Amino acid sequence: MDADWDELSRQLLPPPGGQSVPSVVTALAFDTTQELLWAGNGYGRVTSFYGNNLQKYTSFRAHPPSEGAVQQLLFNDKGVIALGGRGVHMAIRRGLPVWPHITADDMRDLRCMSFTSKATSEILVAGVQDTMFVIDTIKGEIVKRIPTTDHYIKMKKSRYICAATSDGRVHILDPVKFTVIHKWRAHSAFINDMDVQQDFVVTCGTSLKQPSSNYMLDPFVMVFDLKNMSTMPPIPFPPLAAYVRMHPRMLTTGIVASQGGQIHVVDLLNPNTSNVRQANVVGSIITGIEIAPSGEAIALADTDCNMHIWASPSKCHFVEVAQPTEWPDEEAPRPHVEWDDNTPLNSVGVPYYRETLMSALPNMLISDVGAPPPKISQNDLAHMTKASFGFYGPNHRQQRRNQAEDTRSVDKTSSAQRAPKFLSEKARDSAKSSLTEAVIEAQVDKAAHALGTVELESLKTDLPG
C-alpha cells in the first residue's frame, strides 16, 4: 500500500423500501470488468456503485426477502450472479434478469459459490445443507446435484476450489469432479474469512468456541501452500485477524484487517515487515473487506452500514482495463408541438427500425364485433344496492368477473324465429335427408379423384428448383 492511500469516499448502503434504518452490507464485491462496486443487503437487494466516489448505478431485488440475505456475488462478462439462502439469481449489470430466478426445495441454506473448471459458464453452489448444486450460468439451470456430508460457508477458486467448512477446516476440491483432494485444519472452531490467490490460501478464524462469551479471533493468519499442499508458518497479527485478502498482483502480499479497522499489509514470505493503517470506523465494527482486481483500491464495510473506499487519490481504479459502463441515454429534446384536438398523433415520429413493429398483432386473432352486450338480468339486480352512480353488490352470478360470454347463441335459441319455407323448399329438404349424405359425399370424392393430382399440384406454392 502506497504512502498516499487514504479513505477516498464513504457511502451508506440505501435502506430497504421506505424504511429509514439503513441495511448492513451482507455481500461486497468489486466488479471484474467495470468500475463498479457491488453490495448486497439482508433483504435480497443488490446495489451497484460507480467509480471511486461510489455514485449509485443500479439496484435490483435479486431474491425475495423470504430467501434471506445476499450471501455472495460473482461476475462474468454477461452479468452478476447473486446467491441468496434459497436461490440463485443472475442479472445483467443494468439490472435485468438474465434467466428466471433459480430456486428449489432442497435449497435451504446456501452460503457460497464458486466458478468451476468450465471458466465462468458453470458454478458450484453449497451451504449449510447436504446437497451441492452445479448450475450452468448460460442456460440458467441446475445441471447436477451432489450429495455432501460437509457444510461449506466460503468458497474461492484458483487452481482448485477451496471451500471453508463450518467447523474451521478448508477442503481443497477438484474443480472438475468436486471430490475432496485435501483437508486442512486451519482453525479449530470457525473460519471468519478466507482468500485464495494463485498458490496461497489464507484464513482468519477462531480457535475456541466459548458458548458463554463472544468468539475470540485468533491473533494470526493461517497460510496454506497449494503448490506443495502444505501448511506454512502463520502470520502474526496481534490486533486479532478478522479479514484477509491477497493482493491480486503482488502475489505474496496479503492485507489483513482487524474488526477495529487496523489494516496491515504484510508479505507472506517475510512477515516481519508490515505497513500499518487505521481505517476510521468510530464506534462500529468492520464486517467485510474486499480488494479491487487491479489492487489499486480496497473497500471496507462496517456495522454502521457504510462502505469505505481506500485508495491512492491519484490512481484509484478498480480494474486494469475497464469496460465502459452503460448509462441511460440523454433524452433528445423533442420538437415543441402544440397539442390541440386536431394535432395529428404522427407529429411524433417513429425512430428508424428494421424489425417488425411491436404494434403488429398476430393475424390469427379473430374478433367477433357487434355481438349484443351481455344482458343484466333482473335477478342480478335483486342482490344489489342502488346508489347514485348505479348498482353495487357482490358478484352472485355463475361466471367469473369479466368473463367473455357468447351472447349471439343465447339470442338465437331464445328467439327461434325462422323464415317460413316455401312448399318447394320443404320438399327439397325432405328429399335431401332421404337421399342420405353418404351418397353425396361419395360423389364429391369421386369428383376430386377425377380432377387428378396434376391440377392439385398447381395449387401448391411455387418453390424454386
Added chain:
Amino acid sequence: KNLQYTDTLMSELFRELENGRLVRLLMKLGTINERQDHDNDPSWSENGERYTLKLFRDYVFHRVDEHGRPTFDVGHMLTCLNKLDAGSAERIRLTSRNNDTDFIITYAELKKQVNGAFAELMKHNRRP
C-alpha cells in the same frame, strides 16, 4: 387542384394509420399489464423478468413533476411508445415507486419482454 386533393387524402390516411398503430400498441400493453393471474407468477414479481414492464408503464403514463403532481405530456407518451414500437437501442432508467429498484434498460429489451408476455397470453387464448 387534383394533386392537392391527393396530398390531403394521403396526409389524412397517414394520420389514421398512425392512430391504428398506436391503438394496437396500447391494446397489447393493456392486455398484458396487471392481470390477476400474474399475482402469484414469479416472473412478474420484483425479481422477475417482467417486472420492468410495470415500471415502464409508470415511466410513460404516471409521470409527475418536481412537486409530485401528475403531468400530462402527449409528446412524452407518444415518443416513448414509438420508441418501444420500433425497439430502439436507447437506454432509459426505470425506477420503482419506492426508489429501491433502478434498472437501466433499452427499448429493444422492453419490446422483447412485451412480445414474450403477449405470446404467452396468446398461447392460452383458445377459441372454439
